[in-house]
Amino acid sequence: MRAVAEAMSKLARRSTDVLARYGVEEFAMLVTDADEAATMSVAQAMREAVADLALEHAASSVAAHVTIGLGVAVCTPERSLGSSVLFKFADAALYDAKGQGRNRVNVERPVAAAAGPSVAAA
Numbered sequence: 001m002r003a004v005a006e007a008m009s010k011l012a013r014r015s016t017d018v019l020a021r022y023g024v025e026e027f028a029m030l031v032t033d034a035d036e037a038a039t040m041s042v043a044q045a046m047r048e049a050v051a052d053l054a055l056e057h058a059a060s061s062v063a064a065h066v067t068i069g070l071g072v073a074v075c076t077p078e079r080s081l082g083s084s085v086l087f088k089f090a091d092a093a094l095y096d097a098k099g100q101g102r103n104r105v106n107v108e109r110p111v112a113a114a115a116g117p118s119v120a121a122a
Helices: 002-009 036-053 083-099
Strands: 018-021 027-032 070-075 105-108 119-121
Touching (some): 002 018, 002 027, 027 036, 036 070, 070 083
Antiparallel strands (some): 018 027, 070 119
């Protein structure tokens, strides 16, 4: 878990990017002022960084090494849209990624993603 966290934390490049452990085998990363394309790029880079570690995972049905599935939620902040809603959608996207074979990135949009600053959880 430490190696995975370290690989992902290197992608939290801005002072406003926050990576935290969220659950037993889950992490959350908050990315602000990034559109969906930028957020997806960070999420894909996280997936690739963990795969590049080539950590053996003999019990996996997906790959011989550790992989991660990521759920991304993107929205334009609104007073009526609390952080719990953002995490709910990110969690739904994560479970979709797990259900679709893991080692992938899925996105959910709590509200129509508008061009401009947004908040995302990966």
